[in-house]
Amino acid sequence: MLAHHGGLIVDRPEMTVGVVRAISRPTGLELDLLARRPLDRRSGPERQADIRAGRFTPPAPRRLLPDHDEGMDLRIAWLDPSGRAQWQFGGSRSSWSGDHYEGVEGPSIRAGLILPPLFDRAPVVFAWPEIGFPETVVELPLPDRATVERGAVPIWVAPFDVRQPPSPLRSRTGEFCHQTPHIEAGRIIAGPRVLNRDGRVAVVLNRLTTVGGILSLEILSVAHGEPARAASADAFPGGRPGRGPGAAVAILHDREAVWPPAHESAAGGGDTEFRSTAEFLVDRPDSDTLTLVIAWPVADLPEVCVDIPLDPA
Template sequence: MDADLTLGVVAHRGGLLVQRPELTVGVIQAVSRTSGLTVEVIARQPLDRRDATQRQRDIRLRRDEPVRVAPRRLLPDHDEGENLRLGWLDQAGHARWEYGSTVWSWSGDDHTGSDGPSWRCICVLPPMFDQLSLVLAWPEIGFEETTITIPLPDQATVEQGTTSIWQAPVDALPVTTPLTDHHTNDHLPVRIEAGTVIAEPRVLHRSDHAVVALTRLTAIGSALSIELFGAATGSLADTLTAEAFPPAHQWEGPSLAVVRGNDALWLGAQEATSSGGDHSFVAVQEFATHRPEGDTLDLIVAWPQAGLPNVLVRIPR
């Protein structure tokens, strides 16, 4: 079964792995399933504070020295990589390099901003248990090859926690208290890799042909980053696919609100992707919000376009 349609066990709850002047690398989350280990990372380069005039001046004065290329020890002499390379060591100590199934990159702000270039990748490694020797390399910017040992869940734990999203328990409750709706972009973008995952993946809402799952809940200081996954099958999936792509452009994925008192604060997705075809449709959305007080996060989840009405979900944190 496709990993997207299977809940797994959180194998790494996120955090920075490497902090160097030329690059920081952090894990957003790693999830272990019987089918493989999914690792999502973000790499960030520093922001160049010089404007165009200053850069040209430094070039004329030869202050821009060439970047020292880091030596290749585990990487082959030549490869097709252009950004951070991610791999793992097998039992013989040989590096097995992976190319991300999903990759995003951003060139960064101009010199007056706050964020430099960044690169985000999801890699699916073979099934691994107990321990992972993760290898990182980016020789072109002088980033030395780095091996980091990460503990992983054992095989029995992963087998027990690997469940189809169509069969997993559903955490939905009826909405019994009247709530006042508000629509808000509640929080500025956050550095997800600096946070900690505080909940296991779970199914929040489901019908015979549509399902919504929480695939990540990360706390970053006073903020929360929430990732929702929606899937549909059959003729419903065909309808959603037709609405999501040209010429309609009318698709909306699952909706999410945070409950605060008697208010439901509906969040706008900060990132959203979707794909569909062959009676299958999937959508992934990321939301950010202020972290509420208390030990429980109350959410309202719905997907009107897929026939899923409002339900209440209470997630212990």
């Protein structure tokens, strides 16, 4: 179940950190975090001059971090009941070096972590002493154990509500969204829910985030058995141009379905199992409901419509 509604949880001159996704399960707390540093406006010669002159940012003191550790950039930990920091060096991590010094975006790090089961609150620690960022403890409010256990329903038995698309239905390909919104600074307005399912195939909304006038949808597509083999053959090695792996998603406007290309996607699978995630960026509609058309014909999943309420706040 959704553990946190996202947004920035650290906002300092050296770095910001926001929650892209947070899921509480009886087996653990899953966090997807995104950290950004400001763009360094110095040119190459200016940086070299600062190095030669010995001008650098003094490191932040280590209090929870040991004197020597394995990290070179952002470190993340959680505090156990005794107050000891449990530093996490596993999970998934990707980074980007940022734009040219005359650009817009600075470096960023995206980290995926699975922590032990935590309820009510989670003290999360961030540290990056080399850039002068001090150790920072953030208390994340979380649902209690009983709420998490009630909400722990496998996708293969979770309820879902669909309807048939209107007929006739016009379709067109949407334009690629060239904006890259800071999704970690937005608000998650819809958490995990099954969008469509049939036998050994399921399509799940991992999260729906609003940031400015943009909606970011993260879609999980899962298949087993023969549908997995077909989905894997369709996705690899090159996949479908402009669509990406897994289910396709359209925004329904009256009787027209607009199919946006995936902004980002990743997939893995083979003859027995297939799994993909894709992010779609679309304009937020004026209404308080987002109507999707879900289609995954290669996995024999019938085309359906799904209504997702939008939080007007």
